[in-house]
Amino acid sequence: MHEIATNLYIPNMMDESQGLDSIFGATTMIINGGIECSSGSENDGALDRANYYAHLLDYFDLPTEIGTGCSTMQPFSKFSSSAYSQNFAKGGNIDECEVVRYVTQYSYFRNDDYKRCVCDSWAAGDDTCFGSAETEMLQ
Numbered sequence: 001m002h003e004i005a006t007n008l009y010i011p012n013m014m015d016e017s018q019g020l021d022s023i024f025g026a027t028t029m030i031i032n033g034g035i036e037c038s039s040g041s042e043n044d045g046a047l048d049r050a051n052y053y054a055h056l057l058d059y060f061d062l063p064t065e066i067g068t069g070c071s072t073m074q075p076f077s078k079f080s081s082s083a084y085s086q087n088f089a090k091g092g093n094i095d096e097c098e099v100v101r102y103v104t105q106y107s108y109f110r111n112d113d114y115k116r117c118v119c120d121s122w123a124a125g126d127d128t129c130f131g132s133a134e135t136e137m138l139q
Helices: 013-017 024-036 045-058 112-123 133-138
Strands: 086-092 095-101
Touching: 013 112, 024 045, 086 112
Parallel strands: none
Antiparallel strands: 086 095
């Protein structure tokens, strides 16, 4: 959602074929797509979400946007431009973590999460290791 809202998400051909563009409706697909999207007509939840967004745009005197619904969108797939590795997990080599596609508590986008991953994975219980869970609790 962050990447859509900040225009960092650039859909590829697969995304476009699924109706997934860098528009507000795609955020609804992310939040609640299995319930609110892909039916061919907007359901009440998707309409409410789009209306709230339109009111916020108006309140902040921002331009009206098109594509606030998600009724014709299909879910993101593993071939989406958004399907890339963005989390860390314990690696195969000692004192290393690796970038993975599945969600972990260590984000590629959060400062020092690589260090936390290494400390928590390879030095659990060592309160001198930077960013370990124990060190975080003591602070």
